Amino acid sequence: MSANAPKVPLPRRQQLEQMLRESALDIDLYLELAAIHRAEDRPHEARRLLQQALQVSKDDPRVLWEFEEATLARSLQQYREVNDLATRLHTPEVDREFKRVQVDWANRRLDVCRARLSRDPSKHSLRLVIAEALLDLELYNEAIEEVQPCLDSDALSPAASMIQGKCYSSLGQDIASLAAFRAVALRRTVSATPKVRLAAMRLAVDIARRHQLTLSVERYQHAIEIAEADLAKHETKGNS
Secondary structure (H helix, E strand, O other), rough: OOOOOOOOOOHHHHHHHHHHHHOOOOHHHHHHHHHHHHHHOOHHHHHHHHHHHHHOOOOOOOHHHHHHHHHHHHEEEEEEEHHHHHHHHHOOOHHHHHHHHHHHHHHHHHHOOOOOHHOOOOHHHHHHHHHHHHHHOOOOHHHHHHOOHHOOOOOOHHHHHHHHHHHHOOOHHHHHHHHHHHHHOOOOOOOOOOHHHHHHHHOOHHHHHHHOHHHHHHHHHHHHHHHHHHHHHHHHHHHH
């Protein structure tokens, strides 16, 4: 190659890697390079890089947030990969690995959301994520308790009641479960989305049928019809 030939510029990722070798204290370089790794579906590399950045600047909230996001992304990536494998292969080894990544995904959500909630206790929406993870771990009583503060929030109460209903159902407490599902779908002051109302009422119908609550079944089926109509309108509006 001629000595006068123009140099081909390095891709931005390689530029940043070189710049970090020369300036290992520049937090913005870590953040930009980690964002590239995330965009290219390499959350493990992003997490490793951000872990280094935390050692450089533990007080930077941007780094901590992105590290937590990369941690979640890596766990979710593993869950999806093994889930895809499990749909094709049904072996004891794959089943054990799928159970492992399920537990890991739940625990990572617990770790991150509890840490964020400790930093800002006003973020009650994080309690919903924590409770969903507890539900996945079959820690039903803890999940019920976790979302209790969310019931006072108009925006969060439908999702909180839905989680409690599922937990009560898993505990065999059908009456409490039914009350929670009714709170999701039939509460007058706060209306859940049609999709959530539909799911809650279908679960409520199953419980009511088991207990031969004929009038309740009829009422819930009517609520299902309304939710289905509302959902159809919503989907039509979204496609227009």
